[in-house]
Amino acid sequence: MDPATLEPGEPVKQFSVMLQNRAGALASLTKLLRNNNIEMVGISVQDSRDATIARLVLTDPDLAEQIFIEKGIPFTTSTLVVIALKEAGPGLLQVLDTLMVAETNIDFAYALMPSAKGQALLAMHVEDHDFASTVLNQAGFKIVYQCDLSR
Secondary structure: OOOOOOOOOOOEEEEEEEEEEOOOOHHHHHHHHOOOOOOOEEEEEEEOOOOEEEEEEEHHHHHHHHHHHHHOOOOEEEEEEEEEEOHHHHHHHHHHHHHHOOOOOEEEEEOOOOOOOEEEEEEEEEOOOOHHHHHHHHHOOEEEOHHOOOO
């Protein structure tokens, strides 16, 4: 295998956590994570009448998964393609155009907290993670891996 094609790290892991739709549920989850030295670097919340789905990107996904299991917190995981954008506005359009030309779909996307370097970060769940990562990397985009987010 060509060393140039090896990924430098694990893809970013996203947790989809089901929370009760009540005041303070997200704050309680955030405190639980912080008490275990885990920070949220990305969040997207989808609210409904009965439950809330919080999509989270965390600094220590392995420990978070262990805590969620121990505490009985329902969750699923998926991998994201995360891009560091040089320019937030024009960079976003370039990413979208690159994926459109490659004929791959984005299921959903959201911004992450700025990186330690102050860069804008875009998280995307795509239909084919490996293909989208390769296409974006070949187009010159900086792919961010889980190890880059662990502070």
